[in-house]
Amino acid sequence: xxxxxxxxxxxxxxNYLEYLKDELFTLFSGIDEIIFIPFARPxxxxxxxxxxxxxxxxxxxxxxxKGLHEFADPIEAVNAAKGFFAGGGNTFLLVxxxxxxxxxxxxxxxxxxxxxxxxxxxxxxxxxxxMKTTNDMPIVYPASFECMGLVPxxxxxxxxxPTPELKHxxxxxxxxxxxxxxxxxxxxxxxxEGNWIRILNNKITTxxxxxxxxxxxxxxxxxxxxxxxxx
Amino acid sequence: xxxxxxxxxxxxxxNYLEYLKDELFTLFSGIDEIIFIPFARPxxxxxxxxxxxxxxxxxxxxxxxKGLHEFADPIEAVNAAKGFFAGGGNTFLLVxxxxxxxxxxxxxxxxxxxxxxxxxxxxxxxxxxxMKTTNDMPIVYPASFECMGLVPxxxxxxxxxPTPELKHxxxxxxxxxxxxxxxxxxxxxxxxEGNWIRILNNKITTxxxxxxxxxxxxxxxxxxxxxxxxx
Numbered sequence: 001x002x003x004x005x006x007x008x009x010x011x012x013x014x015n016y017l018e019y020l021k022d023e024l025f026t027l028f029s030g031i032d033e034i035i036f037i038p039f040a041r042p043x044x045x046x047x048x049x050x051x052x053x054x055x056x057x058x059x060x061x062x063x064x065x066k067g068l069h070e071f072a073d074p075i076e077a078v079n080a081a082k083g084f085f086a087g088g089g090n091t092f093l094l095v096x097x098x099x100x101x102x103x104x105x106x107x108x109x110x111x112x113x114x115x116x117x118x119x120x121x122x123x124x125x126x127x128x129x130x131m132k133t134t135n136d137m138p139i140v141y142p143a144s145f146e147c148m149g150l151v152p153x154x155x156x157x158x159x160x161x162p163t164p165e166l167k168h169x170x171x172x173x174x175x176x177x178x179x180x181x182x183x184x185x186x187x188x189x190x191x192x193e194g195n196w197i198r199i200l201n202n203k204i205t206t207x208x209x210x211x212x213x214x215x216x217x218x219x220x221x222x223x224x225x226x227x228x229x230x231x
Numbered sequence: 232x233x234x235x236x237x238x239x240x241x242x243x244x245x246n247y248l249e250y251l252k253d254e255l256f257t258l259f260s261g262i263d264e265i266i267f268i269p270f271a272r273p274x275x276x277x278x279x280x281x282x283x284x285x286x287x288x289x290x291x292x293x294x295x296x297k298g299l300h301e302f303a304d305p306i307e308a309v310n311a312a313k314g315f316f317a318g319g320g321n322t323f324l325l326v327x328x329x330x331x332x333x334x335x336x337x338x339x340x341x342x343x344x345x346x347x348x349x350x351x352x353x354x355x356x357x358x359x360x361x362m363k364t365t366n367d368m369p370i371v372y373p374a375s376f377e378c379m380g381l382v383p384x385x386x387x388x389x390x391x392x393p394t395p396e397l398k399h400x401x402x403x404x405x406x407x408x409x410x411x412x413x414x415x416x417x418x419x420x421x422x423x424e425g426n427w428i429r430i431l432n433n434k435i436t437t438x439x440x441x442x443x444x445x446x447x448x449x450x451x452x453x454x455x456x457x458x459x460x461x462x
Contacts, residue, residue: 044413170389182275
């Protein structure tokens with residue numbers, strides 16, 4: 001496989017996908033067109049608006065972008081595509097739409113055959129086994145929480161360390177993930193902004209500027225430096 | 232009805248339910264025993280541990296507490312109960328368990344007949360129309376997101392204002408609720424810690440120390456002072 005699952009599309013103070021530009025040259029090397037999956041719709045924007053944002057960025061890499069919503073037969077479109085990018089937004093909305101259109105398995109098969117895939121945030125969540133460690137609000141009810149399983153674990157994108165000065169009683173991200181591990185035995189990768197998971201052939205590594213926090217049932221959470229294998 | 236739906240059980244630096252003590256005297260006036268619903272299990276603690284925490288507090292009000300998990304027939308127990316308290320934790324776990332046990336409708340009916348009910352956090356979410364505005368992580372998959380509908384709107388407990396100094400690209404609470412309103416037309420009450428919703432007979436008001444932030448489709452969010460009607 002040839003995959004990037006990024007914590008976020010945009011770093012604080014940066015431009016859309018800018019910090020990943022060199023990586024995306026490599027990921028999509030030799031490819032002149034990809035399909036964008038706009039279904040997570042951040043901020044509720046239209047599929048068209050969201051696709052044109054992706055299109056603007058990928059023009060700099062001489063890659064054309066078509067929105068998956070533009071095709072009358074999205075399954076055929078996924079099977080005919082050369083590569084994919086699933087943007088961030090609301091994971092519940094993304095997963096619901098992919099299940100409704102019968103695309104979750106088809107997309108997974110195409111990526112497992114070697115077609116390059118970029119996911120950001122919600123688009124990265126769907127690379128995991130299921131979406132049970134998303135941060136998103138359950139604004140719609142998906143037919144299932146199951147995802148593509150490109151990696152043998154779950155992701156928590158935008159992983160956030162506790163803010164001790166916050167006088168607030170809501171759960172920290174770590175507490176939430178530890179509660180997940182009481183109910184599930186699946187490993188969780190806490191992916192800080194600036195980091196991504198790279199799948200290349202049979203290797204899965206954590207990359208980027210930050211350490212990655214890993215949560216496993218029955219163990220204390222631990223940190224891995226960039227370049228560490230996640231298998 | 233005679234209901235309190237509180238944003239949180241515990242204020243920063245305070246003790247469990249302490250800030251609500253006077254209100255709870257009134258809510259449960261004349262009642263010597265309530266049933267505690269421990270299914271949200273904060274931090275993954277056992278139903279027994281969680282129930283004994285509630286029991287310790289209510290002993291100060293001379294009210295005995297029995298955990299709903301202690302009963303062989305929970306439907307019969309709810310129908311025979313004098314009042315209820317549903318504690319916080321994970322809303323997905325709470326809603327899944329209530330649906331599995333066939334309790335969501337039964338509990339709602341008993342409360343609508345006038346039996347007093349206290350909800351905190353997840354226990355307040357289930358007082359809304361559905362759980363689509365919870366902050367919790369979807370660690371389990373409930374059969375449905377539908378809730379008791381004690382109020383004709385949804386709640387967002389632990390409502391949190393944006394933290395501008397946070398260099399993080401995850402969505403703010405307000406952004407998440409605005410995304411909900413693109414997909415749904417249901418009003419959302421952003422309930423800051425220190426606040427609660429009071430249902431007394433046919434009145435529904437927001438109470439406590441903070442203003443309450445209200446979100447409606449097609450309107451800018453707005454603030455209401457304590458004592459405002461929510462109907």
